[in-house]
Amino acid sequence: MNILITGGSGFLGARLARTLLAKGSISLRGQGAMPIDRITMTDRVAPPDDLLGDRRVAHVQGDLLELLQSRRLPTVGTDLVFHLAAAVSGECELDFDLGMRSNMDTTRALLEACRALGSQPMFVFASSLAVFGNLPGQPLPEPIRDDTLPTPQSSYGIQKFISEQLVADFTRKGFITGRSVRLMTVSVRPGRPNGAASGFLSGMIREPLAGLKAACPVSPQATVALASPARTVEGIILAAEADDARWGPPTALNLPSLRTSVGDMAAALERVAGPQATALLDWTPDPLVQRLVRGWPGHVEWTRARQMGLAADADFESIVRDYIRENPGAVKLPLR
Amino acid sequence: MNILITGGSGFLGARLARTLLAKGSISLRGQGAMPIDRITMTDRVAPPDDLLGDRRVAHVQGDLLELLQSRRLPTVGTDLVFHLAAAVSGECELDFDLGMRSNMDTTRALLEACRALGSQPMFVFASSLAVFGNLPGQPLPEPIRDDTLPTPQSSYGIQKFISEQLVADFTRKGFITGRSVRLMTVSVRPGRPNGAASGFLSGMIREPLAGLKAACPVSPQATVALASPARTVEGIILAAEADDARWGPPTALNLPSLRTSVGDMAAALERVAGPQATALLDWTPDPLVQRLVRGWPGHVEWTRARQMGLAADADFESIVRDYIRENPGAVKLPLR
Numbered sequence: 001m002n003i004l005i006t007g008g009s010g011f012l013g014a015r016l017a018r019t020l021l022a023k024g025s026i027s028l029r030g031q032g033a034m035p036i037d038r039i040t041m042t043d044r045v046a047p048p049d050d051l052l053g054d055r056r057v058a059h060v061q062g063d064l065l066e067l068l069q070s071r072r073l074p075t076v077g078t079d080l081v082f083h084l085a086a087a088v089s090g091e092c093e094l095d096f097d098l099g100m101r102s103n104m105d106t107t108r109a110l111l112e113a114c115r116a117l118g119s120q121p122m123f124v125f126a127s128s129l130a131v132f133g134n135l136p137g138q139p140l141p142e143p144i145r146d147d148t149l150p151t152p153q154s155s156y157g158i159q160k161f162i163s164e165q166l167v168a169d170f171t172r173k174g175f176i177t178g179r180s181v182r183l184m185t186v187s188v189r190p191g192r193p194n195g196a197a198s199g200f201l202s203g204m205i206r207e208p209l210a211g212l213k214a215a216c217p218v219s220p221q222a223t224v225a226l227a228s229p230a231r232t233v234e235g236i237i238l239a240a241e242a243d244d245a246r247w248g249p250p251t252a253l254n255l256p257s258l259r260t261s262v263g264d265m266a267a268a269l270e271r272v273a274g275p276q277a278t279a280l281l282d283w284t285p286d287p288l289v290q291r292l293v294r295g296w297p298g299h300v301e302w303t304r305a306r307q308m309g310l311a312a313d314a315d316f317e318s319i320v321r322d323y324i325r326e327n328p329g330a331v332k333l334p335l336r
Numbered sequence: 337m338n339i340l341i342t343g344g345s346g347f348l349g350a351r352l353a354r355t356l357l358a359k360g361s362i363s364l365r366g367q368g369a370m371p372i373d374r375i376t377m378t379d380r381v382a383p384p385d386d387l388l389g390d391r392r393v394a395h396v397q398g399d400l401l402e403l404l405q406s407r408r409l410p411t412v413g414t415d416l417v418f419h420l421a422a423a424v425s426g427e428c429e430l431d432f433d434l435g436m437r438s439n440m441d442t443t444r445a446l447l448e449a450c451r452a453l454g455s456q457p458m459f460v461f462a463s464s465l466a467v468f469g470n471l472p473g474q475p476l477p478e479p480i481r482d483d484t485l486p487t488p489q490s491s492y493g494i495q496k497f498i499s500e501q502l503v504a505d506f507t508r509k510g511f512i513t514g515r516s517v518r519l520m521t522v523s524v525r526p527g528r529p530n531g532a533a534s535g536f537l538s539g540m541i542r543e544p545l546a547g548l549k550a551a552c553p554v555s556p557q558a559t560v561a562l563a564s565p566a567r568t569v570e571g572i573i574l575a576a577e578a579d580d581a582r583w584g585p586p587t588a589l590n591l592p593s594l595r596t597s598v599g600d601m602a603a604a605l606e607r608v609a610g611p612q613a614t615a616l617l618d619w620t621p622d623p624l625v626q627r628l629v630r631g632w633p634g635h636v637e638w639t640r641a642r643q644m645g646l647a648a649d650a651d652f653e654s655i656v657r658d659y660i661r662e663n664p665g666a667v668k669l670p671l672r
Binding site for chain 2 (some may be wrong): 096135136138147148149150151152153155158161162165166168169172173249250251
């Protein structure tokens with residue numbers, strides 16, 4: 001089994017690769033487990049050293065669109081593509097053309113390249129909760145279902161939603177076997193902040209645990225739909241593994257989410273790391289972020305994911321404890 | 337007022353131009369009627385002679401994508417674009433790459449060219465009922481509403497739906513003032529058959545009236561959502577004229593439709609032109625067309641269009657009589 005992971009050096013791409021390498025094999029569409037021979041990671045930067053040290057990992061560094069145009073990727077014999085590479089929401093809003101290139105042109109070029117393979121490879125596309133947005137002057141539908149009409153209110157969301165459509169049509173035409181999963185806001189992300197407007201939902205946990213101040217620019221009542229890194233990667237892999245009946249229709253699937261509030265997240269942090277942690281939170285409101293967050297769904301149903309056997313995180317405190325266990329070097333505060 | 341009509345030599349484009357020229361003025365977003373100084377028609381072929389004879393009409397012939405890339409279109413000072421040009425559904429299903437170029441790349445290039453004008457021109461996009469399709473093994477939602485999630489089951493439908501998303505985001509970003517209207521199946525189209533799978537819904541009236549045989553390849557019970565050419569053009573123009581409050585949200589709007597059946601259409605033909613007309617109908621079923629038509633919505637709600645003041649045709653017989661009045665030279669049978 002020959003796997004390509006785009007955005008492979010990102011936090012999710014690297015975690016996905018580690019999980020696959022630890023599994024050692026994968027079953028496509030329920031057709032029996034096959035050993036993983038190779039994972040090709042592509043990104044603008046090199047993947048982490050632990051991945052480079054695995055003899056099954058290859059690494060192709062560069063701009064994905066250029067790599068596709070020069071036919072360096074995908075390599076012949078690619079059976080499975082996880083397409084995670086994307087410019088993030090904040091970037092796409094600041095630079096429209098960058099977003100169209102990174103998120104729409106690149107996805108289309110990757111789909112065309114997979115079509116050219118002629119082998120109908122499995123193509124798992126990481127879409128996003130960001131396809132949902134509230135129309136001007138209207139609240140979001142409550143709850144958001146798998147078949148709610150997305151009305152994206154960001155260029156990032158539009159580009160993800162357009163890519164879902166392309167994946168669906170390339171699949172219908174028999175060019176690929178495509179499956180789109182909508183990732184929820186992933187928290188707690190380790191590492192450094194990225195340009196995503198949702199970044200504070202990880203930073204408000206990660207930075208205080210490291211003894212650093214963190215912005216919490218919305219009200220404690222703001223509700224959000226979150227998933228831990230582990231649950232997110234689990235959903236991405238199951239999208240490739242599920243047989244056709246278990247997967248269901250060719251439309252995008254909402255991954256499971258935990259419905260919580262920013263105030264409850266801060267309370268979980270305090271239960272784990274005490275008031276010295278929450279004292280590092282700066283609750284100065286940022287009207288721009290507040291407006292954006294109000295447009296994000298806090299209540300997302302995931303009926304199809306549940307029918308597939310996926311589950312959400314039990315509560316936010318366990319997400320915080322998972323983060324601490326997985327990132328011991330990033331925690332400086334004494335824990336309770 | 338400087339207007340560009342793409343697909344201007346097609347039947348709808350030409351009818352739109354004639355209607356606008358007869359009006360003489362148009363009001364954009366409810367901002368007061370302005371005289372129409374120029375209508376630039378673009379298409380691969382020349383527009384009809386009556387339009388070329390109007391001094392307000394200019395004509396730029398060629399491939400639209402090439403005309404946009406060479407910056408011949410849109411001309412400086414364009415206030416309003418009606419984007420009707422498209423490869424039709426049958427073509428796009430036979431030639432995937434042609435459809436992507438004609439319906440997706442060209443729409444995007446036109447949107448970029450309008451953005452480059454810097455004047456936020458009004459952009460009316462002719463989308464289609466074809467964005468709706470039934471998922472494999474599932475019936476269509478009944479009824480289809482303005483906010484039903486489209487799950488297109490044709491490349492044409494996917495390309496139209498993607499274009500709706502681009503129009504919405506270019507509008508949100510302030511590059512254009514975009515409005516997408518979903519055209520219903522237009523019947524009775526005059527002229528010759530085109531490559532659309534829905535073509536028989538005009539041919540089954542037009543050909544018998546001309547004394548010719550016509551295929552009716554589905555069962556009389558098949559339900560369809562139709563609009564006459566007049567009602568269709570009315571909706572396209574109102575999309576440009578309505579003020580923002582009357583237009584409503586930035587999502588696409590279903591134009592009004594008459595819900596009828598193929599059997600009722602044949603009965604209307606017989607009431608107008610007698611059994612000699614319906615004797616020319618060949619009811620041999622075509623399984624491919626039957627399958628396609630089953631995937632088309634027969635029951636489409638148009639709540640937003642009604643709130644804007646638009647109306648559907650009263651009944652199919654009046655559509656047939658309108659066709660006969662407007663196309664006297666195309667009718668060879670004696671009428672009742």
